Amino acid sequence: MSLHPRRRPVRLLRRLGSQWHALALLTIVWVLLWGDLTWANVLAGAAIASVVVIMFPLPAITMQGTVRPGRALVLVGRFVADLFVASFEVAWSAIKPGPTPHGAIVAVRLRNPEDAYLTITAVMSSLVPGSLVVEARRSTGVVYLHVLDIDAYGGPEAVRRDTLALEERVLRAFASDAVLARCGLAPEDAAAALDAARPGEGDAR
Amino acid sequence: MTHVEPGLWTTIADVVAAVCLLAGAFLTLGAGVGLTRFPSLLARMHTVTKPQVLGLVLMLTALALRVRSWSAIAMLVLVVAFQLVTSPVAAHMVGRAGFRTGKVDPDDLRPNEFGEPD
Numbered sequence: 001m002s003l004h005p006r007r008r009p010v011r012l013l014r015r016l017g018s019q020w021h022a023l024a025l026l027t028i029v030w031v032l033l034w035g036d037l038t039w040a041n042v043l044a045g046a047a048i049a050s051v052v053v054i055m056f057p058l059p060a061i062t063m064q065g066t067v068r069p070g071r072a073l074v075l076v077g078r079f080v081a082d083l084f085v086a087s088f089e090v091a092w093s094a095i096k097p098g099p100t101p102h103g104a105i106v107a108v109r110l111r112n113p114e115d116a117y118l119t120i121t122a123v124m125s126s127l128v129p130g131s132l133v134v135e136a137r138r139s140t141g142v143v144y145l146h147v148l149d150i151d152a153y154g155g156p157e158a159v160r161r162d163t164l165a166l167e168e169r170v171l172r173a174f175a176s177d178a179v180l181a182r183c184g185l186a187p188e189d190a191a192a193a194l195d196a197a198r199p200g201e202g203d204a205r
Numbered sequence: 206m207t208h209v210e211p212g213l214w215t216t217i218a219d220v221v222a223a224v225c226l227l228a229g230a231f232l233t234l235g236a237g238v239g240l241t242r243f244p245s246l247l248a249r250m251h252t253v254t255k256p257q258v259l260g261l262v263l264m265l266t267a268l269a270l271r272v273r274s275w276s277a278i279a280m281l282v283l284v285v286a287f288q289l290v291t292s293p294v295a296a297h298m299v300g301r302a303g304f305r306t307g308k309v310d311p312d313d314l315r316p317n318e319f320g321e322p323d
Contacts (some may be wrong), residue, residue, distance in 0.1 A: 036276055084259065086255045090239065090252060091232050091255075094239030094242055105317045126254050127289065127292075127293055132297070133293070133295060188265070
């Protein structure tokens with residue numbers, strides 16, 4: 001008798017165990033959708049989450065990062081502020097009379113082409129600094145951004161500088177010290193000292 | 206909607222909600238106008254990702270401030286989260302497909318660094 005049929009449930013259970021983040025997240029989404037926290041909702045959500053995780057398996061994301069709460073707050077704060085500025089800029093350039101702005105595509109080589117950080121940086125740069133990701137190359141870590149109004153932005157170099165600054169905030173919030181060192185960024189303590197030594201350097205635009 | 210005694214905090218919440226609604230309406234209008242006025246596919250995608258998203262976020266914030274019920278707020282948070290995650294991806298897919306199938310005139314883009322050796 002083959003061992004195969006007996007191993008299958010074990011493997012399924014192991015997959016559920018290894019993807020408990022996804023399970024928890026899907027269950028929370030289900031409970032939020034129903035709007036109230038009851039045992040029935042939690043159990044139904046967990047059951048449906050298990051079916052989703054088993055039926056649609058995804059490759060594990062390799063991300064041995066840490067979360068630095070302070071740096072994550074900086075990232076989110078800047079993100080919200082930039083989202084406001086970018087939204088009103090785009091809405092205004094749509095409404096104001098006169099010729100519409102002229103766009104450009106800028107290639108930005110990110111420091112770290114790892115999937116997770118590349119994705120976070122690409123999604124956030126789509127929302128924030130007046131740019132849109134047209135193409136991203138996983139192998140080289142180059143992101144091609146479309147910029148709505150390249151003259152108002154200040155040229156391709158300004159786009160590169162802002163995108164790299166965004167990536168640095170993402171890495172500082174989520175990447176381990178080893179990754180930071182590999183990307184040529186000073187580790188956390190030294191960076192804090194540097195920031196204190198040259199205030200406001202990152203905001204020059 | 207739960208009944209709340211009118212007071213200072215409810216007044217503040219109402220005023221903030223009104224401001225959020227107006228700002229959200231302006232951004233959504235801008236997104237709509239941009240969709241028709243901008244000349245190229247990629248420029249139109251910008252209105253989908255930025256003013257449209259923040260416009261919706263502001264409107265839902267206003268809604269949360271007026272409705273003041275936790276189950277409704279939970280649902281609104283979910284809408285905002287999915288909006289933030291999905292709309293850049295959707296705009297990226299549309300822009301990428303248009304770019305690859307020649308719907309974007311490369312001469313409109315100055316500079317166009319796509320395809321340059323790096």
